[in-house]
Amino acid sequence: MAENDVLRHDAGKERYMVELRNVSKIYHTPKGREIRAVDGVTLLVPKGKIFGVIGSSGAGKSTLIRLINVLERPTSGEVLIDGDDLLALPERELSRKRRSVGMIFQQFNLLESRTVFGNVALPMELAGVPKEERVKRAAKLIARVGLSDRIRQYPESLSGGQKQRVAIARALALSPKVLLSDEATSALDPANTEAILELIRTINRETGITVILITHEMDVVKSICDEVAIISGGKLVEQGPVREIFSRPKTEVAKEFIRTTVTTKLPSDLEEKLRKDPDGAEKAYLRIFFTADSEESPLIHAASEKFGDLFDIISSGIETSSGVKFGSEIISCPAGISAAAVAFLAARHVSSEVLGYV
């Protein structure tokens, strides 16, 4: 092997906490049909980052995460955690190494028969951590997630957000290098969602733990992830730093997810008047989506030059994420030119939709 290859491998070991190399997972239905739940995915998760994996229902997110925590073996490809090929290890060694991956779930998966303390201490009991150390560490973790006053309570007396805090403390019990989160905030209300994401972010900053966060919500990605991978139909369709994906989404799937984070609304009186049918209408209302470097004013300017001063900006919602501007604007124009306007924008790689006519 060339010296370069050796160096390259070492460099990889330094930089990436999780590496998936051309990983596929194929299931077979009882009728023998193949389901490619994960299809040829190559993914590099840098150490210490919060890495988002986003996809719609059935995209293969949970399957992917089960491959990373080695609960499932890939049909083909390699899975490396901190440079180690876990699947090549004998079973005993594997279960020890598995401790380097902690996990939290949408439904918390707490043991109802155990107290907060009992839940957090469980992984340490199973791993044979001595009692004194167990007690000390569990108390410290429970304090870390802000639940010291609930330590003797049972899960049924806790709110969803509190249950997820217990689950986070439990996931951290054996000091993992990676924390996997499968839709951990999907069952929570917006306030608890924000608090749990904030807690994950703080733990990431304080401990340097690598986080892989599975979600179907782009708002979650926007609020805490450094990088994001988008999967669709088991395939990885786009991957990169969050700000880059927001500023230059390449695929329609990515654009669609970004659109869901954009909330510009029509004034409600106008919304009530809006019709779907352009016949006899005077004005059309359009929503335009900006993805950062498509600056809004030169575009409207160019549109005005082409169509005359026919566009009015009704409302504008430009947001900033990681220093990148993106958002949407609602404009009106004469109904007769709405189709031409959409085509004009599309030619400049700006997506838009006709909301209706008045």
Ligand SMILES: Nc1ncnc2c1ncn2[C@@H]1O[C@H](COP(=O)(O)OP(=O)(O)OP(=O)(O)O)[C@@H](O)[C@H]1O
């Ligand atoms: N054990 C299994 N046996 C057969 N098919 C499976 C199995 N697990 C998952 N699948 C199929 O693989 C595909 C991906 O499923 P997966 O649960 O990974 O999606 P997901 O992105 O997590 O979806 P959701 O957002 O609904 O949780 C789906 O078509 C699913 O039906």
Ligand SMILES: [Mg+2]
């Ligand atoms: Mg899932």
